[in-house]
Amino acid sequence: MACFKKPWFASSEFSRNLQQRPRTHHILTVPFFLLSLFLLSASYTSNSPTPYPAATPLFPPSSPFSNSHMLSKPRSRSTLSSVTAAERTHANSTNSDSQAIRDLASCDIFDGTWVRDEHAEPLYQHASCPYLDDAFNCFKNGRSDFDYLKYRWKPHGCHIPRFDGLKMLRMLRGKRVVFVGDSLNRNMWQSLACSLRASLKDKTRIYEVSGRREFRTQGFFSLNFRDYACSIEFVKSPFLVQEWKVLRNTGQRETLRLDMIQASKSQYNNADIIIFNTGHWWNHYKTRNGINYFQEGNHVYERLQVSEALRKALKTWADWVDSRVDRRRTRVFFTGFSASHYKGGQWNSGGKCDGEKEPITNERYLGEYPWTMRILESVISEMKTPVFYLNITKMTDYRKDGHPSVNNNNKGRLRTTVQDCSHWCLPGIPDSWNELLYATLLIAHNNTHF
Incomplete structure (x- = not known):
């Protein structure tokens, strides 16, 4: 397995600058690639005057990564804009120019807007990818x-390069990429698998390490791209910590071990890139309102607030990453909370999103910043391991039009009783998440021997 020959955080100059960095107390949206390095010197407040935290400059003047353009300031947008011909030409260029890469690195890629582009084409065609779950295959349904x-994400002040599957595969040559988390991370994993597959002329050169049946039963699936000796994998772990069974007088009961990372048949701590997520299962319905569900050691809490349980679980995850992941080799990502758009109730109480044909056009109608992400940001800020936070919450909150809704079954019949307003159609919104991941790897490839 290939390793990083020159880690992006290894320079002594960077270490000195990091140590000299004064501690700040602002709510942060996460900027681009090197921002996560500074999470160790930042904290988050809970009293935001706006639904989403404002971007804050994090690169000190002495930093070797600083430049005259700090992070973009928060901006209000009342309407979506349309892409111009010049912007399209720029966005579809190879972006190999070093100045373009530097401009991208200085930009907050999560602060932006969706622009309409009539010439936009999906990264892969409808119903052309065999790796899609039926529930995400809206065309088939x-x-x-x-x-x-027909919309693409455009940050304020920079352009995201068009996804180039072959170039990404070359950057990933000899490496192992593992997604760990819930079905929203599976959404992203399938999007990446399909996008990379579409770039290959000979699609028989992809080897399915584990069959779909095993994926369904064991929660693990792996694709190997033979010509590049790299693998793209998914490990199901919706809570990141271990679901458990305890024996009571009334019989066996399920709990969640907040002090134990979930065991996996796939030992992924030595992967080259690990992309974690959690959040959607941390609700009162899934966790039985915290009553007799959460466990530490032999102690089962009679009642524990879900927010406190999430904090404990993420601390367990953070300790595992800090102790088990070799940060000289492995890059750790965490995908933020993907917004849902239920109206009239939740998924199990009549919530609906059918009939939505376009994104939200006014930022004032976005939801509140998720409490789950504030807890995550607080935990990340205390970690030894640099974690790049893919803060997709705001960009997904606009996209009420991208969910499977009633088109979520595998027989082409509408299901009006239960709609899916949490996951995303594929091709669709998760493709943009992978374009941000691709852009991140371009920065890494440009600045290090990735």
Whole structure:
């Protein structure tokens, strides 16, 4: 397995600058690639005057990564804009120019807007990818409107390069990429697998390490791209910590071990890139309102607030990463909370999102910043291991039009009783997450021997 020959955080000059960095007390949106390095010297407040935290400059003047353009300031947008021909030409260029890469590195890629592009094409065609879950395959399930694919994410002040699957595969040559988390991370994993597959002329050169049946039963799936000796894997772990069984007088009961990382048949701590997520299962319904569900050691809490349980679980995850992951080799990512758009109730109480044909156009109608992400940011800020936080919450909050909704079954029949307003159609919104991941790797490749 290939390793990083020159880690992006290894320079002595960077270490000195990090130690000299004064501690700040601002709410942060996470900027681009090197921002995560400074999470160790930042904390988060809980009293935001706006639904989403404001971007804050993090690069000190003495930093070797600083430049005259700090992070973009928060901006209000009342309407979505349309992409111009010049912007399209710039966005579809190879972006190999070093100045373009530097401009990208100084930009907060999560502070932006969706722009309409009539010439936009999905990274892979409808129903062309065999790795999609039926529940995400909206075309197969009868969705006929595809205007939601005519938008692309544009940060304020920079351009995201068009995803180049072959270039990404070359950057990933000899490496192992593992997604660990819930079905939203599976959404992202399948999007990446399909995007990379579409770039290959000979698609028989992809080897399915484990069959779909095993994936369904064991929660593990792996694709190997033979010509590049790299693998793209998914490990199901919706809580990141271990689901457990305890024996009571009334019989066996399920608990969640907040002090134990979830065991996996796939030992992924030595992967080259690990992309974690959690959040959607941390609700009162899934966790039985915290009553007799959370456990530490032999102690089962009679009642524990879900927010406190999440903090304990993420601390367990953070300790595991700091102790088990070799930060000289492995890059750790964490994908933020993906917004849902239920109206009239939640998924199990009549919530709906059918009929949505376009994104939210006014930032004032976005939801509140998720409490789960504030807890995550607090935990990350105390970690020894640099974690790059893919803060996709705001960019997904706009996209009420991108969910499977009623087109979430595998027989092409509408299911009006239960709609899916949490996951995303594929191709669709998760493709943009992987474009941000791709752009991140371009920065890494440009600045180090990635």
